[in-house]
Amino acid sequence: MPMIVVMEDDAGTRMLVASVLKKDGYIVLTAEDGEQGLKLVEQHRPALIISDVQMPGMNGFQMLAAVRQNPLISATPVILLTSLQERGHMRLGMNTGADDYITKPFRPGELREAAAAQLNKRAMQAALQSMAVGAAVQTALEDQKHKLAKLYEQRLAKELSDRWPAGDGNSGDERFEQATVLFADMLHYAALAEQLSPAELSDLVKRFYGSAGDTVHLFGARYMQFVGEGMLAVFVDSTDTKSVNHGLRAARAALGLVDSAHRMRLFLRTHFAGHELPRFDVSVALHSGAVTLTRLQDPLHDTMAQTLPVGDAVSATMLLQKQAPAHGWAIAASVSMLRGVTGAVRTGGRALIELPGRSAPLDAAELTGLAL
Structure with missing residues (x-):
């Protein structure tokens, strides 16, 4: 099954995201901040990254920039987590290379839908070619x-x-x-x-x-x-x-x-x-x-x-x-x-x-x- 790295400083949200994804059969690795998460991504090269925006130390935008600058992991899709009060972040996130974002609080179904969409990207591209x-x-x-x-x-x-x-x-x-x-x-x-x-x-x-x-x-x-x-x-x-x-x-x-x-x-x-x-x-x-x-x-x-x-x-x-x-x-x-x-x-x-x-x-x- 695909591996997903989750970066979230809030323990409750981190546990919720990991639990939802594990129930769908994904392999999930978690980190408390962007620096720890980036190390996991460089080491394991997951199929997807899900990251909070506001984290201590290296935040979500800094982590995203580091991923896009590394040719070995630059193509990894990234979904950002942000709150409704931080709507300005969604424009910045999409402009700096994020593939999708989810606003908190979110429904488990929305998380599953967003993750599946990114993981199915290659299959969709193949289907497009064979239409x-x-x-x-x-x-x-x-x-x-x-x-x-x-x-x-x-x-x-x-x-x-x-x-x-x-x-x-x-x-x-x-x-x-x-x-x-x-x-x-x-x-x-x-x-x-x-x-x-x-x-x-x-x-x-x-x-x-x-x-x-x-x-x-x-x-x-x-x-x-x-x-x-x-x-x-x-x-x-x-x-x-x-x-x-x-x-x-x-x-x-x-x-x-x-x-x-x-x-x-x-x-x-x-x-x-x-x-x-x-x-x-x-x-x-x-x-x-x-x-x-x-x-x-x-x-x-x-x-x-x-x-x-x-x-x-x-x-x-x-x-x-x-x-x-x-x-x-x-x-x-x-x-x-x-x-x-x-x-x-x-x-x-x-x-x-x-x-x-x-x-x-x-x-x-x-x-x-x-x-x-």
Whole structure:
């Protein structure tokens, strides 16, 4: 089993972290400060380091710098432990080479999730390389060449009737313990509506969401619906995606939507050269959790039914999307979602984002691309 070195000056917290990890079968070595912990890392070369930030002598940042400067251990992933009162530390920690951080007090499940994400990084990178649609999709996201169009046609023709909800009202609710929710919305829609005629606006919406619908279907969305000017999609694990998990497929779809927005900007620039239109942009949010696709039957019409995605993951995703533009992020992803694709994607800024109506902020980061 992988070895983990834990550095924590508080005996109670050190014992808790070690106990949780040992129950999962990991080999755990502990140290009371950064200097002792660094010696253990240099001697045993563990698979993961978990360290408190505030420690006597050598603190967590100094230990992290020493690890990154030693070529024999520089690639070892590091998770920092910090308190909510020390939020400024998370930015410093990520900028100085930390792979993740956890705020204290933390739940044992959060610790397990963060540790597993770092230890599974290599496996995720291998899965990324062997993705069934990897070569075609990578080409598609870069330049949307003719191969993408052909792939769209093949998959849409073969799978549309099987994979999209039929709407016949005969199936019951579908419950998924883990799914990834994607919500995308057009920015500056009101300003565009003010300057374009209804026919022009209709054409714009059809062009963008026609491409967007194809994109989420290409990446195996289980469900999709339009919400106002936005689009909601749910990705779940299924038997025909060849071990590509729902989080990674949702991330690829989100990047595809941002690419579609770029093409829409070129279209507007060409066809509305005389208009001073606002910049066409899309804002996307991703979050993972339990989701239920519930069937709502029309009491007056037995043949008419609708599917409604429900659950905290759905509402949190939609709230996260509303906050993302304030951070300048095209794609905002919760850290819980990103931990499922560690090693397969690149991220930018990270922040604790306050969501209206929720008691605690959501830990989120900017998704910038796929790992190469």
